[in-house]
Amino acid sequence: MDNAFKKFTRSPLVVPLFALLLIIVFNLIRDVGFFELTVTTNNIGNTVLSGNIISILNGASELAILAIGMTLVTASSKGQDISVGAAAAIAGSVFVRVLRENEITMPVILIAFLASCVVAMIFGAFNGTLVAVFRIQPMIATLILFTAGRSIAYWINGGATPTVESPLLGNIGSFIPGIPIPTPILIVIVFSVLVALILRFTNLGLYTQAVGINEKSARLNGINTVLMKILSFMLLGVCSAIAGAINVSRIGLINHETLLMDIEMDAILAVAIGGNALSGGKFSLAGSVIGAYVIQALTITLYAMKVPSTAVKACKAVVIIAIVVIGSPIVKAYAIELRNRLFQKSVNVTES
């Protein structure tokens, strides 16, 4: 029992789970009915679930998907991609452009999505090449796309903010008739399971970690480090394309300036809250996904407390600092030392 507890406290998941628990307990104390689920009928006659849990899970979908990709990039390249928001805007613009030039049917949506995936992967490969071949710091390399990306998205749709309307897109963005859970949640589940299976049954996860922990020894062991890094950036490209497609389907239009604005910062935070070292190496996908939900839960809680939307950022910042300070190794070591000293003192007292 004691051993299991020790094992648990050393696992990387302890920080995000603790943060999530803290937010849940805080909400339950504040308002017992906070997590109540209600069944309602929406405007097109579906029976759907609604409530704060659903809005947290639903709202964090894009973030969770990007956090998965960001974790892999962080693990392999020891840095972060700050262009995911811009890449999602580009992918979303391609998605909308293809949809608008055709009759919207299911195959067309699929083709549009694949096209946006390909474009996002090309941009991911661009970032990856800068990082892996030219050995530029990831944050600096992706700064290029960060500055230029939203302008490229603007240019794809000729400067307009076009709308796309179709019940099929509504299915992707909100609910499929007959299923009471929002589709983005299902997409996140399917995608996480898929990535988890890929990592489980291929060498991708192992190789990514090897490259991140010690690049030289990974190369000497026959791993193509350049390819692994580029691959992780391309995978993040796919994640951006999925996030972009979900967001476009959700709101039914594309605004290249505001689509997933500042999400790169949240995605990096999700990775950090998830207990992953931002300096690369070992990673835990589950931690990052939980981290994404922690961030969204925090946002929803602050909104529920009637904090003005503009001040939410400031509150978020304070909570984030609190979480990372508690989780920092120095503070942990200090706390352990303090406990030992107190314990020692009490032993001494009983002896004398």
Next chain:
Amino acid sequence: MTSDRDRFDQIPKNSGRERISNTNLLLIITICTFVGMYVLAMLIWGGGFVNPQQFIDIFNNNAFLIVIACGLTVVMISGGIDISVGGITALVTMICVVYLDDHGGSVIGSLGLALGIGIAFGLIQGVLISYLEIQPFIVTLAGMFFAKGMTTVVSAVPRTASQETFVALKQYRIILQGIGSYGKAGNFIPARIELGVIVAIAVVLLIFVLLKWTRFGRNLYAVGGNSQSALMLGINVKRTRFYSYLLCGLLSGIGGYVYLLHTGAGNASNATAAEMQAIASAIIGGTLLTGGVGNVIGTLFGVLSLKTISNIVIASGLREPYWQSITTGLMLTFFILLQSAVLALRENRGLKLLPKWMRPRSGEDG
């Protein structure tokens, strides 16, 4: 696995002069690019580019960016990053305007307030990053969120300062006799410089001296270059890092006040994306994010290059706003690749960038 003997052999013996250091080489490239770009613009488009006022306006409009980019250069040399500078700038403008107008504050008081806010941010971020060893990106990201959030808490609507002394200060222009242009009526219009520019130039010179001739500056390069060996040399690595963030915070406070002197308004959208522009300027100026290499003079030219390219884009008729960020991106790509290539050649690992068949046969294959 090169031995010291091999390294020694690689040093060219025929040249009597010292090799140019990485810092200076990147600086020279930046200055040459800027001068070349500007002369080319003068030759091709003439007009505005020949007008001295337009050149001085680059300084007038971007004095705050020069100041915060200097702070960022200091942090980047030490191997860190600070993305809260833009947020602090916005917060300082807003608090100073509210203090001046609603609380009957004086100009001196508002200046003190600006410096105090900057120092407070630098202090907290510095302690968290250097003494608690939390990743600088996360800490300063939270700092940015906090500053931006607080800006809207202080006042949700944009405010314009109307306090008389401040407005007089804001409208004060230093007139350069003898330099200027002729207006349409043939009258001579002398060039005008804002107060903020003087502050910015002073900051650049001060930081230049600080980095070059003080112990702190030397320590900064040592810590950024290799913190392990800096520690072995007996340099207090943590304190050096802490001071770099403190200095960056202070400069953000000054930058905020300079911004206010230019626009006279407090607004939550002030200095949006300034942190990224400042980082880009520092990179163009030859500062490496890996630390240990950099120069504030380069950063100054980085800001100038960044803004000149926007002017050129406008002059060449690409008026749509998206062209500016696309060209900025292209320019960043160019400079980043250039830096990477130059440093790779310097370290003799440039050959590795080439495909296998292009490498010379002799020598080991790393």
